[in-house]
Structure formats: C-alpha cells, structure tokens
Amino acid sequence: MGSGPAPFVDIGKRAKDLLTKDYNFDQKFTLSMLGSTGIGLTATGLKRDQIFFGDINTVYKSGSTTVDVKVDTYSNVSTKVTVNDLFPNSKVACSFKIPDHKSGKLEVHYLHHHAAVDSSIGLNPTPDLELSAAIGSKDLALGGEIGFDTASASFTKYNAGIGFNKPDFSAALFLTDKGQAVKASYIHSVNPFTSIAAEMTHRFSTYENSFTIGSSHAVDPLTVVKTRFSNNGKAALLCQHEWRPKSLITVSTEYDSKSINAAPKMGLTLALKP
Template structure:
C-alpha cells in the first residue's frame, strides 16, 4: 500500500512483535483451502479445564468475500465484504446470531494520501465510529472518535502520529480520551533480528508502564521471541515451520513477582495441508 496505513494500524508492527503468537494454553488450528475459493478453519482451545472451539468458513467469489464462524455456544458470526464498491474502497456488513442488535456496517476508503474508516451500528441507537489518517507511507497523522447515540456521549477519541523508515518504525498515540500517552518503537537490527518497545504514561495517576521484546530468526524456519514487562513478567516463544505453512509454537511466561505461582506454558499447532 503506497498511502498511509489505517489509523488502527499505527504502532501495529511493534505490538505484533510483543504480543502476536504468544499463547499460554493449548491451541489447535486446522485450515483447508479449496481451488473453488472456499476455505475452512477449525480451531480448538483448551484453557484450564474448559474447552472452546469454532469452525470458520470463508468463501470468495470475485470481489465478494463471505466469512462465517460458529462457536462452541452455537453463536453464528457472519461478515460479508465487498471490495471496490467504488474505486479504492470496500464495505463490510457483519452481524451475530442470536444477537439481533449486533449488525454493523463498515466502510473503508484508501487514497495515496489518506485512509478513512467508518462504522455504524445497525440498530435504533447505533454506535458511530470514524477514523482517518493523512500523509504518506513514511509519515502519517490521524485520529479516531466513537460516539454512542444512546447516551449522546463520546466513547473514545484518540490521536496519533506514525513514522516508518526501512529499518525502524515509531508511533506516538494520545489514548483513553486524552488520559494516556503511548509510544511504540520497532527497529530491525539486521535481517534476522528485531527489537521493540512499548511505553505508556497515564496523566491522572502519573503511572508509567513499559514492555520490551525481541525477535530473532534462528534459521529460515525457526523464530525465537522474548518479552519483558515492568510488572515483572518474562515471556519467551519458539515457533517452528515444520512443513510449508504449518507451525508449531511453544510459549512460556514467568511472573517474578508471584513467587508461589508456576510458570505458564502453552502449545499451539497450526496445520495447513
């Protein structure tokens, strides 16, 4: 994409390095894709003594994609996305059954110098959301607002700026209705190693928090990640692509402040035959 990223993606590179693929439960995912445009993904998650699962079906035909998910509790989530409703745009209609108030319409417009996302709930008192960024792929400035028509109040307003260079990316966000300042940074040390940090300051309590982490490609099929937070939690992850597009991921986390607690460990297996 030549233009600025959508506002929701500001700081996403650092956040992904620090959080993506970490899992401290047992998770299994099986994905299958047919030549007709139909994709099927089954996911099972064991958390403590509870088991959760869902089946997700995606069908693509031309510029239209239909995404349907059924979970353990028989909730059905459906999303219909149409690309190029008009040039450089797409629209998505989503809803959940049996929640009749969950309907939502999202519209996105991407321009070489702007990215606009809007969302409206399809009910008598909808939640309205709008976000926009302007600039370029290298430097973007933007903001987002959310308005609840039921209470006639703003649910959120956020502003941010993002700078991207070939070897680093930095983002600065004013969040929580102006009550917190968050900064994130990711740097490619070399083609195999990246480091990232995320820091936040809350103005009302003067509280500061931070998380730092790294990602290192041991070989073309193995990635090792580490993470340390100011709350004393240390985590690591080892991910191996043991066959094309099939991954096995081992995660572990130790809380240095919880002396009597055992380390958390998780295993995730993703298969794509």
C-alpha cells in the first residue's frame, strides 16, 4: 500500500529519526545472523554504568507467519507471533511474556489505500485498549489515537496529528498529552547529503516552550555525522561508519552545559551482521 497513509505512529517519523535514532550513551553490542532456513538470531549486550543487560532474540519465518522469541539476562521470555494477510490487507499479532501472566496482547493492523488502522487489546480480565487510525494518502495524513484502561474506566491517552510529506521535506503537527500540549516537527533535505530537522513543543498549562534542532550529513557513502541541540542546554554529536557491509560502529557524545561539573556522556555501539 505504497500510495496509502502511514500509520499514525509514523506521522512525523522522519524528523524524529534524525533527532533521536542511533543516539546511545552507553556501551552496546549487537550481533545478527540470518540462516538460510528462515531463522534469524540476534544477540544484544548493553552496559549501563556498572550494570550489564543482555538478551538473545530468535526470529523464525515460514510463509506468512513470523515467530519472535526473546530471552533476557533476567530469564524473562517474550514471544510474539505475527500472521500477515490473515484477512486481506491485514496483520494480526499475539504477544506475551513469561512469567508475567497479565502481559498478553492481541494486535490487529489494517492498511488500505486511504486508511491505516492499528488496534490492540490486553488479554486479561481488565485489559488496556488502544486504537489509532490515519486517513489520507502518502503525501497528506490526518489521524489520532486513544488509549482506555478498563480497570479504572479512564482514558490513558488521546492525541491527534496531521502530517505532510514530500521527497525533500516533511512537516507534522500534533495535539498531545490529552490536549495539554501542541508539538510541531519539520525536516528538510538541503541536498542529497545534508538534512536538517527541528521539533518544538508548547504546553498550554505552564506556557512552557521547548525545542530541539538537529542535522545529518553524509561525509561519504559509508559515514554519517549527526548533531543535536536542545533548549535545555544539551548538545549531542554522533558519528556512524559502515566499516563492512551491514556492520556499523557508532560513537555518540552529549554535553550538558547546565551541569558544568559533570563529564560529557559517551557511548559506543557496535552492530555486526556477518
């Protein structure tokens, strides 16, 4: 459905990715392998301060069905089974975690030429309900999302947004935080190598404004440099290099000008795909 609108969650995604994607201020290692039988294996390790986290993720694909199983260092097991085209233009997924017996969730995604609908329901006696929808086209999309907690009979969220996309720029406007804030984002491709993005948020209750601006520049076909500045005094820099096909090394750093006694944050990410 390339001519249809993106799901609501993807409205404004291009600007968000430039400002946040791949920034990491810890030590992270990822090894991904894909077998010829449709089985994929990904091992991830993350060191944050003096604590180490890790998980092993196995993905098996057979026809229209995908089974995703993840086991972490705390012996938690997460499983997700996804079936494509169970109904025309749809995707159905069921997920759960062990030992959390209340974590089950059923998701239904539907794509149409002029609409994209995502819904989910918790598989427990007092489930959380979520629904998001977007209508329009690949160039212009209007949508919203709601979340409802049946245990307290209250809405957990309700947001709305509109996005406009062209090959060289994208703009989005959202009403968020249950109508308490408005957020606008914009990204523009200056040339084939350089893009700039900005995001601004205004909160009606406190009259507080916040903004973040950033840039991305391809130094060469294998190296990308990104920068980010926020009104809270934080500045970040990222350099990502593809040192072998599909294998990336990323160095990130962030400096907080309001914490002059704190050392800048440094992060290193190594992603290997043999």
